[in-house]
Amino acid sequence: MITRRTFLAQAGLASAGMVLAPNLLSAKSPNGIGLQLYSLRELLPKDPRGVIAKVAQAGYKEVETYGYSKQNGFWGLSAKEFSALLKSHGLKTPSGHYGLDEFFGTGKMDQFDSYIESALATGQTYIIVPSLNHDFIKTAADFKSIADKLNKAAEVCKKHGLKLGYHNHNFEWKETEGTTFYDTILNHTDPKLVNMEMDIYWVVRAGKNPVDIFKKHPGRFTFVHVKDMDKTNNELNTEIGSGTIDFKTILGQAKLAGIKHFIVEQENFTNIDPYQSIAKSSAYLKNKLYL
Secondary structure: OOOHHHHHHHOOOOOOOOOOOHHHHHOOOOOOOEEEHHHHOOOOOOOHHHHHHHHHHOOOOEEEEOOOEOOOEEOOEOHHHHHHHHHHOOOEEEEEEOOOHHHHHHOOOHHHHHHHHHHHHHOOOEEEEOOOOHHHOOOHHHHHHHHHHHHHHHHHHHHOOOEEEEEOOOHHHOOEOOEOHHHHHHHHOOOOOEEEEEEHHHHHHOOOOHHHHHHHOOOOOOEEEEOEEOOOOOOOEEOOOOOOOOHHHHHOOHHHHOOOEEEEOOOOOOOOOHHHHHHHHHHHHHHOOOO
């Protein structure tokens, strides 16, 4: 199976049953819940039009893109064609995952410029860094250097009416010289420029409590990736509400965190049709969490 890290190299709690906090409702996204299309990466290249139709049928109103290239667009569709496809199914795309390794490594803008063009053509507001080359962050000084480059990338986005975001895995919490990459990003990027997309699964897998992070850095988390942890194998995902993560408690702090978009992502499917899986997650968020 293709992992996010491999793809990028080629082209990244409290007890259950608690009452839902009122502030979750007040942080409700007006556009509904979204799906990170990476969840369907095995299917999209074969039939992007058919896949997008089924995403809409599964109850989603937003999608988060990945995998754009200037040569191939989105699975053979140009950014404008892909935007038209989304609109034909009542879908919007507030954000896309675009790897900025070229910019971080060399400062070259060619690839970055193509991503800006894609974001503008599809009506996206956020260019989100999904991961990065680990060679860039070996030391605490490297952490600070990348934080500075994130600020610079955010300034570039701002000039085009766009915003920058950063999506985490769990490697960001590896302690180096008394600090971590994630802490460095939060402490040394401009909160007005760099938005965080917290992947809740990876935070929990790193042994951290998302609510503690929300409280320490209120208002920083414009997006969350919502994916559950399998009860028998923590390295696997499962449908929202079927695993071990207490989303009622975590997302009960949505207003404090600043969350505006709730993006379902599932990196693997076990003994279930992918479309049934994403529909089940969508229904849980709507019926149990009232998003």
